[in-house]
Amino acid sequence: MQGTRLDTARIRAARRLIDPVFLDTPLYRCEALEPALGCSVSIKLETANPVRSFKGRGTEVVASLLAEHGRRAVVCASAGNLGQALAWSGRSRGLDVTVVASRSAPVAKLDRIRALGARLELVDGDFDRARERAADLARHDGIRLVEDSLDLETCEGAATIGLELVESTPPFDAVLIALGGGAMATGVGHVIKALAPGVEVICVQPVGAPAMTYSWRERRVITTESTDTIADGVAGRCPIPAVLDDLLLVADDAVLVREASIVAGMRMLLHHGGLVVEPSAALGVAAIQENRDRFAGRHVVTIVCGSNVDVDAYHRWVGATS
Structure with a gap:
């Protein structure tokens, strides 16, 4: 895709530098989630590796x-x-x-x-x-x-997820990406828009850490004084201008979700998908819950991006209404 700092040829080359243990991660339709979410949901699982994240x-x-x-x-x-x-x-x-x-x-x-x-x-x-x-x-x-997200290596490494998505079958209509500093969102978004431009790229942040989403909506860097979210992996206050420039070119939308929806998403991924995930990894499911009409009848991919979670905190969140 023209205009971003990223380059599709470099992304393909990056795949050759990455230990295979991080590549070709599972992508599968999780039918057990679908009755509760009202759409077809596929999971791209980025936790089955030695560091349990993308x-x-x-x-x-x-x-x-x-x-x-x-x-x-x-x-x-x-x-x-x-x-x-x-x-x-x-x-x-x-x-x-x-x-x-x-x-x-x-x-x-x-x-x-x-x-x-x-x-x-x-x-x-x-x-x-x-x-x-x-x-x-x-x-x-x-x-x-x-510097995560600013350094192209971090973005183009994450972008290899996008290569795996566009090479998959069956095709999908939208991809939901947790948005923090922006490496995964800009990387995957670049590949999707270059190679599968009809797929909607939707970024998701917690309402308690909205800086990048506000910046995307206003098309200028907006910082916040503080963050208040359990999704520590995406809790930044100060977007990087160059990363925002890329995000503006590849994201079709950026949405905010409530803390209760994040917890509900973690719980659903455990009970219906057998997956223990950190809060940031549940943002996609949270977005579907809060926008069921938007996704009804569509095939959506959500990237489950990490499972490094404090066990005690996890039990407090997920076990609250079990």
């Missing part, structure tokens, strides 16, 4: 290129999933990985980052504070800063 696709590209050029140290800010993925990809290539995260990030994600051998630095405040600290470390130490 982020490994992008970090594999980053780490491969760093190792190829002799770079040995890298730092990133993470809400949890990117840090795990970069630690995993860096470990296998001998990279020294530092991850900066908020102290309020889920403990399970932080523990996994440490277990994968990365150096973890915690900061007070939210993800955007961690992003500032990671940038400071990169400047001070002269090492590569990986």
Whole structure:
């Protein structure tokens, strides 16, 4: 697709850099969900891999290129999933990985980052504070800063999901994509609009973390003072201008969903799909619940993007009305 920073040929090349453990993830129709949602629903399952999220696709590209050029140290800010993925990809290539995260990030994600051998630095405040600290470390130490969504490797790695979708059968009418920093939304959206332009690309955010959705609607960067959502993986306040520019070209819509719908989506994916997912991964199902008329009779794909969840919190959410 013309106009975005992404390139379809580079995305195809990126697929060759990614460990096959992250590729060709399951895509299947989940008929058990359909009576409750009123449409045909297929799941693209991005949790069946060593880091339990789609982020490994992008970090594999980053780490491969760093190792190829002799770079040995890298730092990133993470809400949890990117840090795990970069630690995993860096470990296998001998990279020294530092991850900066908020102290309020889920403990399970932080523990996994440490277990994968990365150096973890915690900061007070939210993800955007961690992003500032990671940038400071990169400047001070002269090492590569990986900025999720801004760095094309993260977007084009995630875009390989889109290649797998457009190569699948039967065809589908819409794809629902969790929207945080924008790597997955711009990556998958680029491929869909380049290769299957008739498919509707719909991005989904929590109403408690709406910055990118507001920015998409207003066609300019809008920041928010705070976030208030259980979907920590998409809880950013400060959209990146270049990423918004790409999103404006590939997204047909951006919608906000309530916290209760996110919890209901997690519960439905457990009870009807046998899937334990983190809140961000339930955004697509939440969007269908809140817009049943819009999706009635259509075939919708939702990308289940992560399953790194705090067990105690998960039981509180999903078990609340079980």
